[in-house]
Amino acid sequence: xxxxxxxxxxRNVQVEGHRGFSDSIAEELRGRWEAMCIAWDIESYxxxxxxxxxxxxxxxxxxxxxxxxxxxxxxxxxxxGVAFHETSTWAFLVMGLxxxxxxxxxxxxxxxxxxxxxxxxxxxxxxxxxxxxxxxRNWEQLRAIYMPGxxxxxxxxxxxxxxxxxxxxxxxxxxxxxxRTDRRDAVCMAGLADIKDKLRTAQCHDALDGLRHVLRIKTxxxxxxxxxxxxxxxxxxxxxxxxxxxxxxxxFADKYRVARECKLKLIRSGQWTELLRPLLDGxxxxxxxxxxxxxxxxxxxxxxxxxxxxxxxxxxxxxxxADVDFEGTAAEPLDRGExxxxxxxxxxxxxxxxxxxxxxxxxxxxxxxxLAEAFRKLWxxxxxxxxxELQDQxxxxxxxxxxxxxxxxxxxxxxxxxxxxxxxxxxxxxxxEEEGY
Numbered sequence: 054x055x056x057x058x059x060x061x062x063x064r065n066v067q068v069e070g071h072r073g074f075s076d077s078i079a080e081e082l083r084g085r086w087e088a089m090c091i092a093w094d095i096e097s098y099x100x101x102x103x104x105x106x107x108x109x110x111x112x113x114x115x116x117x118x119x120x121x122x123x124x125x126x127x128x129x130x131x132x133x134g135v136a137f138h139e140t141s142t143w144a145f146l147v148m149g150l151x152x153x154x155x156x157x158x159x160x161x162x163x164x165x166x167x168x169x170x171x172x173x174x175x176x177x178x179x180x181x182x183x184x185x186x187x188x189x190r191n192w193e194q195l196r197a198i199y200m201p202g203x204x205x206x207x208x209x210x211x212x213x214x215x216x217x218x219x220x221x222x223x224x225x226x227x228x229x230x231x232x233r234t235d236r237r238d239a240v241c242m243a244g245l246a247d248i249k250d251k252l253r254t255a256q257c258h259d260a261l262d263g264l265r266h267v268l269r270i271k272t273x274x275x276x277x278x279x280x281x282x283x284x285x286x287x288x289x290x291x292x293x294x295x296x297x298x299x300x301x302x303x304x305f306a307d308k309y310r311v312a313r314e315c316k317l318k319l320i321r322s323g324q325w326t327e328l329l330r331p332l333l334d335g336x337x338x339x340x341x342x343x344x345x346x347x348x349x350x351x352x353x354x355x356x357x358x359x360x361x362x363x364x365x366x367x368x369x370x371x372x373x374x375a376d377v378d379f380e381g382t383a384a385e386p387l388d389r390g391e392x393x394x395x396x397x398x399x400x401x402x403x404x405x406x407x408x409x410x411x412x413x414x415x416x417x418x419x420x421x422x423x424l425a426e427a428f429r430k431l432w433x434x435x436x437x438x439x440x441x442e443l444q445d446q447x448x449x450x451x452x453x454x455x456x457x458x459x460x461x462x463x464x465x466x467x468x469x470x471x472x473x474x475x476x477x478x479x480x481x482x483x484x485x486e487e488e489g490y
Contacts, residue, residue: 089103118254126142142245146245157222158304160223162178162181189221196227200240205240230319246319254325261309268337310331313332
């Protein structure tokens with residue numbers, strides 16, 4: 054009964070939430086969104102229609118920024134611009150970001166391998182270090198082209214600089230964000246810091262998207278574990294898998310923190326800090342984390358709250374947000390609501406089976422009687438066959454054989470012949486007697 058009440062409550066929350074949200078939207082807009090949802094559900098895989106449950110990002114991703122920078126470089130060269138190297142300026146900075154990611158991963162791998170490891174693991178770390186060293190040498194050659202004042206800058210800092218590490222994962226890449234603001238224009242080529250800022254912004258947003266995706270995966274895995282995993286051994290293994298997934302979330306968090314810190318060094322604080330805020334360890338959690346749930350108005354609030362104090366340039370974004378919210382709440386009644394309805398019907402049937410009318414008991418009794426009769430027929434068939442065979446044998450034995458009398462007479466003659474000795478037998482017997490005397 055308790056499960057039935059909980060299922061009904063969850064179903065009502067989903068349906069009423071969608072109904073209340075739909076009433077706050079214009080009818081024409083609601084009809085258009087509903088048509089998009091229906092078209093998405095009808096479309097077979099692979100789906101080619103627009104995904105109504107995905108909101109187009111308001112910020113560019115790393116791939117989009119790289120494409121935009123490549124197009125700008127191509128336009129500059131077509132207008133007579135000079136190419137300083139076959140590796141363009143933006144490709145040079147992308148190479149630096151890739152090296153930074155490689156250093157971060159190698160640092161994590163080396164930290165995990167500080168304990169005694171196998172020869173294979175040691176060889177893997179050594180091989181990655183060698184690959185990273187070769188990439189650093191190529192990076193240093195390009196750095197002399199696009200950062201011509203770096204040698205003088207390094208010479209000025211030589212007296213106060215610390216010892217340089219021999220490990221490639223700890224090498225300083227001397228990216229534009231690591232140059233002091235008052236010396237950056239003298240060290241770097243014109244426009245290099247602006248390109249770096251675009252790449253860092255895209256890197257922050259990509260890291261946050263990756264972090265959200267990993268946390269969603271972790272939430273699904275925790276829900277599956279709680280519903281299906283039993284026992285200490287399987288529970289320990291599932292915990293280990295979930296911890297590895299959470300390590301990926303920490304990796305995205307570290308990437309975001311480094312990118313945000315470099316962006317802060319490039320252009321200092323501004324309006325962007327309200328969007329890209331500091332990421333704390335306590336923020337790396339799912340929205341449905343039970344340890345952080347509390348009663349409140351909700352995660353997104355209402356549409357009126359979002360429109361309050363808005364202006365015309367944000368109406369498009371608000372409309373797109375409301376679109377995704379509506380389609381998300383529409384999907385929940387269609388998905389979760391249907392699941393809750395199926396669960397309610399099953400629980401209702403189970404509840405009816407437990408009633409006190411006696412109908413269930415009578416149905417079960419009838420079923421058991423039918424089963425008993427079926428088994429009687431099944432078991433009786435070989436017994437009846439055996440009985441019929443036995444009766445046939447007895448019948449055959451009780452019928453007299455017509456040749457049986459002749460055989461008996463012949464047997465009697467044989468017996469009589471043995472009892473009445475012939476003349477020869479009598480003579481032979483007399484001789485034996487004489488010899489005996």
